[in-house]
Amino acid sequence: MKKTNQILVAGCGRLGSNLAGMLCKCGHRVTVVDRDAAAFRRLAADFSGFEVQGDATDPDVLEAAGIGRAALLAAVTENDNVNCMIAQIAARLYGLGQVYARFEDPELEYLVEGLGVHVICPAELSLQEFYRSGLLAREGAEGPLARWGEERA
Template sequence: MHIVILGCGRVGSTLAHALEDAGHTVAVIDRDPDAFRRLRPSTASAAVRGLGHDREVLVKAGIETASAFAAVSSGDNSNIIAARVALETFGVKHVVARIYDPRRAQVYQRLGIPTVGTVHWTAETVLRRLVPGSDGLGLGPLWRDPSGSLTMTEAPLPAAWRDRRIEQLEAALPLRVAYLVRGGEILLPRSDEALRAGDVLHILARVGDLESVQARLNAPDEGEERED
C-alpha cells in the first residue's frame, strides 16, 4: 500500500525505510529539503517539499491513493492539522500523529486521531530503567493509552496470591492480566491458570485504580480468601 509521511527527521526517515523494506510505497513530506539527505536515493526520489497541511503538497505526495498517513514532524500543531486534513478531507483510513504535549492527547483522541506521545513515553521508559517503581506505587508503567486513563504495568506476584487462579485475581481486583513472565518465558495464561511464586504479572488497569490495586495485591481482603 501507499503511505504518506510528514516529517523527515530521524523518526520519519526510519519509518519510511522500514515501510519500503516491507514492500510498501512511501512519499515523505518536509519543508526543509536538506532533511531529505537522511533518505536513501530510492526513497528521496518520491520526497515532496512543502507543508503537510497544504492540499496540493499532499496530492503531489499521493494522498488521494494513500492507505495511511503519519504526521511525525517536530511540531504538534503541524502534525494535528495535517492529520485532520488527511482524515477529513481525503478520507485516509489509517492516520496517526506524533505529539510532544501529552495534555493534547485527549483532544486528538476525540477527533478520531490516534497519537503517539513521544516525550511522555520516552521519559517514563527511561525512568523505569533508572528507578524501578518510580511512580511511587511500586507499579512501573510500561504503556499508557493516548488519553492517559489506561495503563499497563508490571508487578511481581505477592506471596498472598500464590496458587490462586487468574480468574480469581481478575474477579477480585479492577485489572486484567495481559500476560505473565514465568522463569524468563512469556505466557499468555488462560483464566484458570494457577499463579506461581516468582511470576511477574503484566496487568492492564485504569490509572485511577493503581493505588487500590497495589494495596489489595499486597493485602487481599478477607472476602478474597484462597479456595481449597
C-alpha cells in the same frame, strides 16, 4: 480512487526519515513530504520511496503526494501544531482511516479527539519503557531504583 499500500510520511527529520526507510524495507510504497529539500538527505541511500517538497498542511501538496491513494499517513514533523493540522486534514478532509501524529505535548491530544488519530508521545513512551524496565518500581519493590537507593545509603 482505490486505496493502496501507499503511506505518506509528513516530515523528514530523524524520526520521519527512519520511519520512511523502515516502511520501505517492509515493502510499503512510501512518499515523504517535507518543506525543506535539504531534509531528504537524511533518507538512507537505499530509500526506494518518493520525495515531495512542500508544506504538508497544504491540501494541494498532499494531493501531489498521493493522499487520495494512501492507506496511512504519519505526521512526524518537529512541530506539534503542524502535526495536528496535518492529522486533521487527513482524517477530516480525506477520510483516511489510519492517521498517526507525533505530539511532544500529550495535553494536545484533545485537538484530534474523535477523529480516530493515533497520537504518539515520545515522552510517554519513554516513561512506559522506564516503568517496564523496573526503574520506576513502586516503593518496596525490587528494581534498579531500589538498588540505587541502597547503594547511596
